[in-house]
Amino acid sequence: MATGNDGEPSDQPVKRHRKLRLNMRWKMLAGFSLAFTVVFIFIALWVINHSAANAMDRLTAELHSAAFGGAQTLDDRVFEALVTTVPPVADPANPTGLGYPDNPLYTTVARELMRIRDIVPEALPYTYFRDPKDDQLYFAASVGYLFSPQFGATYKVPVASVSGQSTYDRMRSGLTATTDEPTYTDSYGSWISSYSPILDTEGRVVGAIGIDYPTSYVDQTQRNAISALVPVLVASYLSLLLLVLIVSSALVRPVRRLTAATRRIADGEYDLDPRSLVRTRFPDEIYELGQSFEVMARKVAERERSLTSEVQRLRVEIDETKRKETVDELAGTDFFADLVKKSADLRARLHEQDPPADDQS
Amino acid sequence: MTTVVSVHSFRGGTGKSNITANTAAKLAAAGHRVGIIDTDIQSPGIHVLFGFGDNLSDTLNDYLWGRESIDRAAHDVTSIVAASTPVKAGGMLCLVPSSMRPQEITRVLREGYDVVTLNEGFRDLARSLRLDYLFIDTHPGLNEETMLSITISDVLLLILRPDKQDFQGTAVTVDIARRLAVPSLLLVLNKIPDAIDTDDLLGQVDKAYGAQTVAALPLSQQVVLNASGGLFSLTHPDHPWSRQIDAIADALQR
Numbered sequence: 069m070a071t072g073n074d075g076e077p078s079d080q081p082v083k084r085h086r087k088l089r090l091n092m093r094w095k096m097l098a099g100f101s102l103a104f105t106v107v108f109i110f111i112a113l114w115v116i117n118h119s120a121a122n123a124m125d126r127l128t129a130e131l132h133s134a135a136f137g138g139a140q141t142l143d144d145r146v147f148e149a150l151v152t153t154v155p156p157v158a159d160p161a162n163p164t165g166l167g168y169p170d171n172p173l174y175t176t177v178a179r180e181l182m183r184i185r186d187i188v189p190e191a192l193p194y195t196y197f198r199d200p201k202d203d204q205l206y207f208a209a210s211v212g213y214l215f216s217p218q219f220g221a222t223y224k225v226p227v228a229s230v231s232g233q234s235t236y237d238r239m240r241s242g243l244t245a246t247t248d249e250p251t252y253t254d255s256y257g258s259w260i261s262s263y264s265p266i267l268d269t270e271g272r273v274v275g276a277i278g279i280d281y282p283t284s285y286v287d288q289t290q291r292n293a294i295s296a297l298v299p300v301l302v303a304s305y306l307s308l309l310l311l312v313l314i315v316s317s318a319l320v321r322p323v324r325r326l327t328a329a330t331r332r333i334a335d336g337e338y339d340l341d342p343r344s345l346v347r348t349r350f351p352d353e354i355y356e357l358g359q360s361f362e363v364m365a366r367k368v369a370e371r372e373r374s375l376t377s378e379v380q381r382l383r384v385e386i387d388e389t390k391r392k393e394t395v396d397e398l399a400g401t402d403f404f405a406d407l408v409k410k411s412a413d414l415r416a417r418l419h420e421q422d423p424p425a426d427d428q429s
Numbered sequence: 430m431t432t433v434v435s436v437h438s439f440r441g442g443t444g445k446s447n448i449t450a451n452t453a454a455k456l457a458a459a460g461h462r463v464g465i466i467d468t469d470i471q472s473p474g475i476h477v478l479f480g481f482g483d484n485l486s487d488t489l490n491d492y493l494w495g496r497e498s499i500d501r502a503a504h505d506v507t508s509i510v511a512a513s514t515p516v517k518a519g520g521m522l523c524l525v526p527s528s529m530r531p532q533e534i535t536r537v538l539r540e541g542y543d544v545v546t547l548n549e550g551f552r553d554l555a556r557s558l559r560l561d562y563l564f565i566d567t568h569p570g571l572n573e574e575t576m577l578s579i580t581i582s583d584v585l586l587l588i589l590r591p592d593k594q595d596f597q598g599t600a601v602t603v604d605i606a607r608r609l610a611v612p613s614l615l616l617v618l619n620k621i622p623d624a625i626d627t628d629d630l631l632g633q634v635d636k637a638y639g640a641q642t643v644a645a646l647p648l649s650q651q652v653v654l655n656a657s658g659g660l661f662s663l664t665h666p667d668h669p670w671s672r673q674i675d676a677i678a679d680a681l682q683r
């Protein structure tokens with residue numbers, strides 16, 4: 069039979085759909101680390117790209133002025149004498165079939181080119197000229213002769229036989245004005261180059277200086293930037309995550325204490341120590357929650373106490389002697405005896421199907 | 430055939446009138462023709478639940494003194510029921526109230542009245558209105574009138590509260606009803622505080638009286654506050670208290 073309770077009380081929380089429980093701390097950690105990762109990757113990419121682009125710009129400018137300066141200082145008369153008087157020399161050991169001439173003019177030009185390397189150490193300067201007879205470009209003196217003969221361009225090798233078309237075109241325009249060539253790749257590696265014309269005193273072009281520069285230097289710059297950046301980023305990443313962990317723990321701890329307190333209240337344990345719920349030096353929202361929680365617990369406890377004090381062990385007790393006495397007294401009258409006698413008749417009269425005529429009013 | 434239901438309690442304040450009015454209204458809404466006679470002439474009260482004031486005319490007193498017929502004293506209150514809940518076709522509820530006028534009450538106390546006339550009144554009302562149920566809201570305690578009401582009833586509905594005096598008095602009433610060979614004796618527990626184990630109480634009551642308990646109504650603040658403000662079970666049909674009224678109505682329809 070129903071009682072005053074409208075609902076079934078239960079120890080268990082209302083059943084929810086089965087869901088993976090994730091700690092608030094891990095949620096915060098996951099969220100923040102995702103955000104940090106995105107920001108840090110962005111910073112790293114920007115710094116690396118910027119440093120590479122910067123290095124490349126500086127290098128190109130340096131190379132440009134080195135080629136220009138080299139062409140200005142090179143003795144045009146020596147250069148012209150070299151290309152017009154010294155014939156090519158055969159060298160079967162070299163894949164091009166040509167070698168370096170054992171000539172003081174050649175050595176002089178190569179020495180002058182070597183000075184460019186004193187300014188730009190990684191640079192590989194060389195000279196070339198246009199032969200008016202066939203309008204083709206030919207290499208003249210190369211610095212390779214002095215420090216790595218097997219890699220240097222040997223004397224009077226046709227440029228077309230070793231260079232690609234675009235490099236050839238730029239070298240050709242390098243005979244009229246200083247020309248830069250952006251990164252390109254050949255069988256020896258990746259390079260940037262600058263070409264600048266060698267003029268005589270009358271401004272006539274006698275040849276040109278070309279300087280190749282390996283871009284591995286730029287890659288190195290990029291690698292240096294990364295290796296400088298990574299430890300800094302990793303350190304700040306880890307310390308930020310540590311901070312998130314600390315902050316989330318500080319948030320979660322009072323919430324856990326409140327959860328434990330609700331369980332205790334559910335079990336009828338109302339004597340919560342308000343100071344054990346939420347401790348804080350600077351009161352905030354969670355502190356207020358803890359306080360109102362404690363107030364709630366106290367009021368619930370009061371209400372329950374007042375309810376339980378009313379509960380009495382109810383026993384249906386009947387004094388049988390008194391019961392018999394009272395019944396006998398009531399049933400002992402003539403009225404009662406008469407009533408018992410007539411009871412069946414009275415009920416029957418009430419239920420008569422057809423009312424007698426005199427009963428109609 | 431009319432089922433005569435006497436609603437009785439050993440002491441006053443058991444909620445007898447409230448339970449009578451609500452149960453009768455439920456039966457009327459279910460399509461039965463139902464009458465209520467307030468025979469608590471010394472302290473009438475059930476009329477308030479149907480919205481009647483204290484200077485009511487055409488009362489049971491007028492019939493008892495021979496001033497008018499019993500069906501003249503019957504007030505049709507079906508519309509009061511219909512205002513709160515749909516009434517099935519054929520459903521009807523009428524009330525024969527007792528007078529609230531002080532001189533009428535003192536006349537009854539001084540002169541008494543003829544219980545045989547009262548009995549005839551029951552019969553006439555049942556016939557002329559072709560009632561399915563006739564509820565007799567009795568005066569608390571056992572006197573000649575209440576014993577007569579008990580005698581003529583098909584069902585005696587005994588209301589008791591969970592307290593010592595009611596347990597004792599109800600035991601006496603149960604014994605008297607058995608001697609008067611009442612065909613059906615039903616117990617209704619009312620005003621049970623929340624804190625009491627109802628099932629345990631019902632078990633004890635069953636054992637003590639050997640009678641069927643058809644309902645156990647909770648002590649409800651809401652019902653108390655509603656007081657005489659109308660028929661609570663109609664306006665709050667889903668309230669646990671109203672559910673128990675349904676249980677009484679169901680038992681009477683069996």
